[in-house]
Amino acid sequence: MELDEAKQRFIQAWGTLGSNWGINRTMAQVHALLLISAESLCADDIMEKLKISRGNANMNIRALIDWGLVFKELKPGERREYFISEKDMWNVVRQIIIHRKKKELEPVLKVLNDVSDIEGESADKEAFLDVIKDIQLFASKADKTLDKLVNSDANWLMKTFMKMM
Amino acid sequence: MELDEAKQRFIQAWGTLGSNWGINRTMAQVHALLLISAESLCADDIMEKLKISRGNANMNIRALIDWGLVFKELKPGERREYFISEKDMWNVVRQIIIHRKKKELEPVLKVLNDVSDIEGESADKEAFLDVIKDIQLFASKADKTLDKLVNSDANWLMKTFMKMM
DNA sequence: ATTAATTTTCAAAATTTTTTGAAAGTATAA
DNA sequence: TTATACTTTCAAAAAATTTTGAAAATTAAT
Structure with a gap:
C-alpha cells in the first residue's frame, strides 16, 4: 500500500471508530490527521486535507482542544494558528476516559x-x-x-494489562 | 420519591447512557424496563409503558434478543410472546462487551x-x-x-477490580 | 484609525438516524 | 379452509445530528 493511501485509510477508520463511540466523526478524523502529521497544521490545511468547511474545521479543532487532545502552536512571525496533537497514546486514552467518565458515568451514578x-x-x-x-x-x-x-x-497501566492477561 | 417515578427516572437514564454509547435510546429503554419488571412483558405492554409504536418495539426487542440481553418466554396456553431480560448484571456487561468488541475493536485492529x-x-x-x-x-x-x-x-472480574483499586 | 488576515458564530441546509404505522407475513384455532 | 391473533417488514415521516458558508467578531499590522 502507498503511504498516502494508508494515511487515508487510517483517518477513515479512526472516524468510524469515533462515531461508534459517540465522538463526532469529523472530530475523530481531525484528530487522526494531526496524529499522523509530522508538521503542525493550520485550519486551511485541515479543511483541504479532509475536504470540510471552515466552520466545521473550527468547531472540531476547538472540541479537540477542549478534550486536551490538540494544542495550539503559535509560530513566531506567523499570524495564523497551527495545531499539533497529543502524541503520547497513553495521554490520549487518559483524556478520553476523563471526558467520557464525566459526561456519562457520573450522571448515571x-x-x-x-432512585435508591x-x-x-x-x-x-x-x-x-x-x-x-x-x-x-x-x-x-x-x-x-x-x-x-x-x-x-x-x-502502571501496562503492568495492569499484563497482570490481567 | 415514588416507586413509579424512580422507575421512570431509571428508564430515562439508561436510555441516555445507551445513546451516548452508540446503543439506540429505545433499545436501552426497553432493556431498562425489562430489567426492573418482575413479570415478563409482551410487545403491547412495552409499547404502552414506553409509548412507542409496534414496529419500534418489535425491532428493539429483536435487537436485544440478538445481543443476548433479552429472552422469549412462551406461556403455556398463551399465543403471544413474552419477554424477560438477563438479570445477572455481569452477564449483561459481558454480552455488551462481546458485541461492541466485535463491531468496533476488531475492524480497527x-x-x-x-496500513502497517x-x-x-x-x-x-x-x-x-x-x-x-x-x-x-x-x-x-x-x-x-x-x-x-x-x-x-x-x-474473577470483581477480584480484578479489587486488585486495581 | 483603517485595512487586512484570520477566527468564530450560527441559521439554514444536508445528512443520518430513529420512529411510525399500515400492509404483508405467520401461526394457531375453529 | 377460513378466520383470528399476533409478529415482522419497510417505505415514508419525523427527529436528531452534522455540515456549510457567509456574516460578524477579533486580532494584528500599516
Whole structure:
C-alpha cells in the first residue's frame, strides 16, 4: 500500500471508530490527521486535507482542544494558528476516559443514587432496589477503577494489562 | 420519591447512557424496563409503558434478543410472546462487551494491521508507522484484556477490580 | 484609525438516524 | 379452509445530528 493511501485509510477508520463511540466523526478524523502529521497544521490545511468547511474545521479543532487532545502552536512571525496533537497514546486514552467518565458515568451514578431513595414498603420496591444496587455495584467499581487509571502512569497501566492477561 | 417515578427516572437514564454509547435510546429503554419488571412483558405492554409504536418495539426487542440481553418466554396456553431480560448484571456487561468488541475493536485492529504494510522507504513512512505501532500496542492489549474478561467469571472480574483499586 | 488576515458564530441546509404505522407475513384455532 | 391473533417488514415521516458558508467578531499590522 502507498503511504498516502494508508494515511487515508487510517483517518477513515479512526472516524468510524469515533462515531461508534459517540465522538463526532469529523472530530475523530481531525484528530487522526494531526496524529499522523509530522508538521503542525493550520485550519486551511485541515479543511483541504479532509475536504470540510471552515466552520466545521473550527468547531472540531476547538472540541479537540477542549478534550486536551490538540494544542495550539503559535509560530513566531506567523499570524495564523497551527495545531499539533497529543502524541503520547497513553495521554490520549487518559483524556478520553476523563471526558467520557464525566459526561456519562457520573450522571448515571447520580441517578442510581437518587432512585435508591423510595417511599413506602413493598415487594416491588425491594425487587427494584435489588436491581439498582446491583448496577450500582458495577458502576461504582468502574468509576473507581477509571479514577485510578487516569491518576496512574503509563507504566502502571501496562503492568495492569499484563497482570490481567 | 415514588416507586413509579424512580422507575421512570431509571428508564430515562439508561436510555441516555445507551445513546451516548452508540446503543439506540429505545433499545436501552426497553432493556431498562425489562430489567426492573418482575413479570415478563409482551410487545403491547412495552409499547404502552414506553409509548412507542409496534414496529419500534418489535425491532428493539429483536435487537436485544440478538445481543443476548433479552429472552422469549412462551406461556403455556398463551399465543403471544413474552419477554424477560438477563438479570445477572455481569452477564449483561459481558454480552455488551462481546458485541461492541466485535463491531468496533476488531475492524480497527484489521485496519491497523493493513496500513502497517507500506511500500517504499522514507522518514515520513517511519513516523507514520511509529504512530500506528503505538496505537496497535494499546488496541491489542485492550482486545486481549477484553477477551480474558468475557471468558472469565463474575468473581474473577470483581477480584480484578479489587486488585486495581 | 483603517485595512487586512484570520477566527468564530450560527441559521439554514444536508445528512443520518430513529420512529411510525399500515400492509404483508405467520401461526394457531375453529 | 377460513378466520383470528399476533409478529415482522419497510417505505415514508419525523427527529436528531452534522455540515456549510457567509456574516460578524477579533486580532494584528500599516
